[in-house]
Amino acid sequence: MTPEDFARTAWQSAPSAAAAMPSLDEVRGRSDRFRRTIARRNAIEYAAGAFVIAAFSVIAALIPLPLMRIASVMIVAGAIIMLVQLRRRGSNLDAGAQAGVLPVLVHQRAALVRQREALDDVFAWYIAPFLPGMVLFFAAPVLADPPAIGTEGFYRAVGSFVALVAITVGVWRLNKVAARDLQRQVEEIDALLAD
Amino acid sequence: MTLTSQDGSYRAAAEQFGGAIARLARGYEADPGLADDLVQDIHAALWRSFAYFEGQCSVRSWVYRIAHNTAVSHVQSRMRQGRGGLVSLEDIEPVASDIDTEATADASQTSTRLMATIHRLAPADRQVMLLYLEDLTAAEIGEVTGLSAAAVATRIHRIKGLLARQFSTQEDNR
16 A cells, blocks of 8 residues: 555545534525525625715705715715625625536636725725715815814814825725735636646 | 426435545634534535536536635635645645654544644645545546646645655554
8 A cells, every 4th residue: 555545545534523414404504594694794785885875865965065965965976886886896706606617726716806806996996986075075164164274174174184085095005905915816826727 | 407406416416425525624624613614514505506517517526616615715714814824735844744753553643644734735735635635536636626737747746745755654564
C-alpha cells in the first residue's frame, strides 16, 4: 500500500459522526430557511430605503422652503434608483441554479466578480443618486439666509458640509478597499485557472 | 422538474454521496458543530439544485460542485473575519511535518493528522486534496473544480509528495 492509498483508506473509513442523512422534511425546511434568510436580509435593505422615501416625502410635503422641498424630492428619487440598483447588482447568485452547472472555481469567480463590481461602482449607484439631493438639502437653508462669515451659523454650515463630504468619502473608501480585497481573490483564482 | 422527481433525484444522490458529503464537511470545518451544520446546508443546497439538474454533467460532478461551492461559502464568511492560517500546497510541508513525528499506524490518528493538514490548505488546494482522497480521477477533479489537467496534475504531484513525507514512516512500521 502506498502512502496515498494508506491516506485514502484512512480518510474514507474514518468514522463520521455527521454521516447520518437528514430527512427530506428537514432538507426542505432548511432550504426554506435559507430562502427566508435571504428574503429577510433583502427586506431590511428595502425597509431602510422605504423609510428614507417615506421620511423625505413627508418633508417635501411639509417643509416651507422650496429649495429643501426640491432637495427632498431628489433624495426620494435617489433612494428609488439605489433600491433598483441594489436589486440588480447586490442579490446573490442563485446557488441552486448555477453552483452545479459551473465548475467550482468558475462559480466562485463569478460570485466574487459580481460582489466586487457592486462594491467598486458603489459611488455610481449608491452614493451619486443621493448626493445632489443631500448637498442641496444642506445648502438650501444657507442659500436662503446666508450666514455672515465667522458667525455660529457659518461654522455650523461648514461643519455640516465637511461631515457630508467625510461620510461620503468614508463610505466610498471602505467599499473600494473591500472591492480590492475581492479583486485579489479573483486574481488568485485566475492564476489557478491559467495554470 | 417536478417536486417528486426532484425529491427522488436528491434522495438517490444523497444516499450515494452522503458519506462523502459528511467527510467533505469535516474537511472544511474543523469544529464538529459547524461541520454538522455544513452537512445540512449541503443537503439543502443539493435538494434545491435538483430542480435545475438536466444531465448537464455527471451526477457525481454535480454533487461535488454543489458540495464544494456550499462549503466554500460556509467558511468564507468566517475567513473574512479572521483570515490567515491558510497556506498553499507549496508552503504547507514544513508545517505539516511538525504536527506529529511519532509513527502511529492507527487509522483514526492518520485521519486526524490528515485533517490537520487539510484544514490548513487554501480553498483551491483543499478542493483538490479532498477530491483526490475521494478517489476522483484527475479528469474528474478538473471537471469539478475547473482547473486545467496540467494544474490538477501539478497539485496531485504535490499532494503525493506531502502524503509520502507524512505517512511513509507509518507505512514502514505496518
